[in-house]
Amino acid sequence: MDLSFFLSPALSSSSMSWCCCWCRWRAENSLRLLYKRALGITIATSGRMTALVARTGRHQQRYEHGHRLVAGCIPYRYRPTGDGKSMEVLMISSQRGEGLLFPKGGWETDETVEEAACREALEEAGVKGHLQGMLGTWDFKSKRQQGVFCPEGLCRAYMFALDVTEQLETWPEQHARQRQWFAVPDAIVQCRHDWMRGALDQCVAFLASGSSSTSNPMLLSDTSLSLEH
Template sequence: MKKKAKEGREGEREGGEGERLNEQAPRPRRGEAQASYHLGLRHPRPAGRPHLRRIAARRRAGTRRPDARGKRSLSRGGPGSGQPEPRRGIGGGARKRWRRAGMCDLVARTGRHLQRYEDGRRLVAGCIPFRYRHIKDEQKKLVEVLMINSQSGPGLLFPKGGWENDETVEEAAAREAIEEAGVRGDLVKLLGFYDFKTKQPEGMCRAAVFALHVKEELASWPEQSTRQRSWLTVPEAAERSRHPWMQEALVTGFSAWLENGINGGGCVDGSER
């Protein structure tokens, strides 16, 4: 009995020395935690972990830190970020939240790896969106065209953009109308091809311009945060056009086609190309 009691007291002394040694041990640096654990010198974790309790409380309440929400929106695209919504990784619930916030789940094409070129010129597709507005107490219909603001200076533009290899020129023009102006409709006439010079490295471009009879105006579209739409009469649009080649397409192309269709008794919004 005396021998067992003596062994017990020695064990308690050894255990107390081990605890004091563990308390006096310095906090291990990163990468040494595993080795320190096997030596019995791992620094004890702080009691309580208040930051984990705060995180758990926020999860139960369904809230986040405001700064974390803002950083995520600005880095990955979100309401107020000025960036389009990323297509990948967005589930149904997130897409519904985007729509409730007034954002669009369409994504504008970027990059020029599929861009078409011909004779050293970049090929562009665009359109002149138009609609008919009834005038009270008159049987005539007023024709209005849709223009959008420019991101690089004063003046207004018609929707246009690069024609890519995986689409026809008509598909490219309709796509640009949706991405830049947020309108859908029927391409009723190819008005012509117009050459112009750009400040981009490719220099010269050739644009195929169509007349687009607008049937639907979207409440949200990919470039909504940077584009404003304006419905104007043809003379107003010609005066406020930013580029001379767009003014030429409006006056010599669209207006001439419109007058020929009215004077010839034909349907202005017919299906001829």
């Protein structure tokens, strides 16, 4: 269906401008819903839909007090060993620079922070699973994120633990990133930034405590800034 008519100012009279705005708002939201339904797949346990195409652009990005809000997760699994089981975490390569990262990205206005974290895990790492809890928030600076709403490049990351239940063979950013499972001690060495090591330490402690709830998350805040290039 061609909705371009609804997305253009069809009425020029000032007395009817409110109608144009209303029609444009309805059309844009209808397009967004149609896009999600046409390209959607179910993520994690939320029952919501997300596209098998990586989101681009910043027009729906959330900002708060000069910070770009980011949602991410530490995907993990347990591997059987001779004397029990061993925890592994999934890391991905950066599109710029050296080092490895955990999946994360902008939290947008049409999704919850949990949905954003699951979406980023799917887009960047090609995994789905169950969110086990919010690990906390970490602030960092990124030279690449400087803009009108975030002139200093400040970011605030909301990080979750993600119990991986499915690893996809194809995913949106498979040609731009590599992914690899690491034992926790090796993952700590691989972390590109200090704040990520803090999040991983918190993830290990969180899971060891037996907590597994996103409805009453344990919130920690690390306001010491590390610099991302």
